[in-house]
Amino acid sequence: MSDQKPLRIVGQPVERADAHAKVTGRARYTVDLAKPGMLHAKVLRSPHAHARVVSVDIAAAAAMPGVRAVTTGPQLAEWVAMPVYGYFIKDQPILAMDRVRYEGDMVAAVAADTEAQANAALALIRVEYAALPDLPDIDAALDTDAPDLFPETPRGVVPPYGQGASAQLWPRKNVCYAFRYASGNASVFERCDHVFDDEFRFSRMNHLHLEPFVCVAEWREGDEIEVVTSCQNPFPLRKEIARIFRLAESRISVKVPFVGGGFGAKNNCKTEPIALVLSKMTGRPVRFCMTMEEGFLTNTQHAAVLKLKTGVMADGTLVARQSHILLDSGAYSDASPLVAEKAGYRVSGPYRYQHVESLCECVLTTTTPAGPYRGFGGTQATWASESQIDMIARRLGLDPMEMRLKNLVALHEPWMPGESGVDSDMAEGLALVAEEIGYDRPRDAAPGWSRGRGLAIGFKDGGGVNKPAQARVKVSTGGDIHLMCGTVEIGQGARTALAQVVAEILGAPLARVEYLPLDTRYTPFDQGTNASSAITVMGQAVQRAAVSVRNQVLQMAAEHLGTDAAALELEDWTIRHGNEAHPLAPMIMHIYGGTGFEFTGDGFHKQANDHQAPLETKSVFWEIGWAGVDLSVDRETGQVKIHALAVSGDAGRAIHRLVCRGQDEGAALMGLGQALFEQMVYDGSRLINGEALMYRVPLAEDLPDRFTSILQEQGHGPGPFGAKGMGEGTMLPVPPAIANAIEDAVGVRIRDLPLTPERILSAIVAAQG
Amino acid sequence: MSLISKDGALRVAFTLNGRETTVETVTSRVLSDLLRDDMNLKGTRVSCGRTVCGACSVLVDGFPRAACSTFAFEVEGRDVQTIEGVEAPDGTLDPVQAAFAAKSAFQCGFCTSGMILLAKSLLATHPDPDRATIIAWISSNICRCTGYELIVEAVQDAARAMREGPKS
């Protein structure tokens, strides 16, 4: 169907479905919601990185004006069935039980008539702590003398893995999860002409989504609950809430309006359990809105140490790679096991090897828990991998671009044994960015400066592992289209793209499609808005639902007209049969009687289970980002001036070109910040720049002189009309491309992020001896 | 004139989106809370709450101000414009809004109210701004989503549309 007819809506420059709401300020987010009688929650946070909680006295706080409830971890037993949560490992307490594990860990919660009253009450809660030694970083946590952050091992699960992959819970002290992957035989190292060992460090960023973590929770009469929340994965959240409160999922309504950014942070429990407890205690709706400073204490990216050992032939042919990655998981496991899986799996990058072996461990430290972050382990892996590929090329006297081209996995070639074929021609993308930055042009520079160019490829499996998605399309008698699915509109344009798919299939104008509000009680099931999965996974479910409705309508019309459905076309809620036009509304009224009818189509998609695939399902698609950088370095100061940054992603088929462009550019600029300056700075276990003024994020003035994003549409995607997912790929290659260009310019290699002038200058000075 | 009583209650008279407005409030009230919580004008977004991100930008006498860090009493006698006052009374979008919509110069939309007001202020003083000027102005606000490039282009488009006047 899609192949024969020219597309009317898909790929066309239509206005985003949320454009009017967002440019007029009418869009409503969770943070805008208020309910009658609503209370405000605030929490008391630990000033210690690691301590035993000896006692908590809440009496004075509870007596304060406006205060309706105060609670602490040990008191939760009265209100919850399970006081802990987590993805694979249930280790994070709703409120600290007997121990705090990072500065900012939540100790007590207050609900009051106003936020000011709640804050005033917090000041009167007296907590006695007995300090314990802290574990500020990976080295400290792995030290033989380090205290155990969890003397009693929390329970967890390891999911099933396929060919070559495995994992273990709590393999050693302060390590909550270890993922391993291996393919081929390590003996090939012996045949290599060279083996290189290199170590890299990756600094962590905060998500800095502008809408804070916020929810409004209401525990209603008869144990029915409603949570409106700024969240990326309402269905898994529902499951956690059901488990925490031992309540049927059918009694829980999780609703998600527009979300003001997430970048991974808004997965799983954040504000919701505390707000629900306080609502249950008071019988009133409770709003829990964290400040941006609290956001810094809630979830972050993973800092990492990555050790790579890579064997190569003298001509640059890659042979084998062994990797050991240590992720700084912060105080609780959160999504660390999943991130470890991805970092460990992706670390060999887009190249062909005879042998790969990786171990990725999640190390618990007394810092903010690390969780999902755009790129999901791929960012850390790409930083190390693409840096080392360049270093090896230079050591062998080869051009880094040539060496990459020599080793890239080809289009349609399985990436690893049992995996799906790579669905982009990676050489094509590399050539595009190289051309755009003038990779081969002379390296002219201002006096005192040196010019350099660098390339990198970000490579990750996309679409999520074991990710089911369901969708429903309903069309009423008059042709009004209802689209129901669990993809959250977090800015990525999902409402628009999915509505475009439906409108295209049903021959309807885009404005006819209404994306219904998300409520877990009525919206079909979805695993979550993550892994760039909306268009490839949910898109296929939506496509099937729409095709089902279309077929039902055509079938009904064919029977009514006494012809074959294949002879009919559906266009603007009218059946076309040759030169005849039959409006559908009167036909439906005629067939079903005066009250009319509603056509309902359901769609489901899930990548098939496959034990030959390392992660139990083949990758849905491959998300690839190419980057090229042209820069100069001031040899006196270590200052970097970026002349051009070119990135490219392959949308397979762009459903909406500007939306794709925005995703690629937003991701690339996040990568630029990561490369040059953005990081959470710790003094021991204390975060010292955890607020907006001190924490530097990219601004418009940080844009390179030339910033180009090249949207490819290679056409090999599994999604509707050949689409692939977008939105993470172009973040990955930017930091290594910049580090590679710096080495090209001044001959020094920086292995630690960010690439600050101080680091570059001291490397230049050291190299001069 | 504002009248402050002993308990901190006061009356503030100002122009809000073209209308004379008087509110009873307290000395500690900031403009963003006054707009959002007392007047239900939720289009002004609050993120950092400390004059850094610009999500809460409103125009006071035509220039951007962080509503999160402006006391309500500071707008006594002034002209305040919020995102709700940008479109024409008949609902026609302002050229800046139209350009942001057409260019998809937003994603999550949380910075958009502030960015649009910032751009309006820029174009009121610089009808034909060059790229460097646009970048200098919008660098006062954070957008975590877009990478800014589409915002810069939308501002350029809006400037062009405003110079050329309404299409016949």
Ligand code: FES
């Ligand atoms: S919320 Fe006012 S400047 Fe950030």
Ligand code: FES
């Ligand atoms: S669109 Fe999300 S912050 Fe700008």
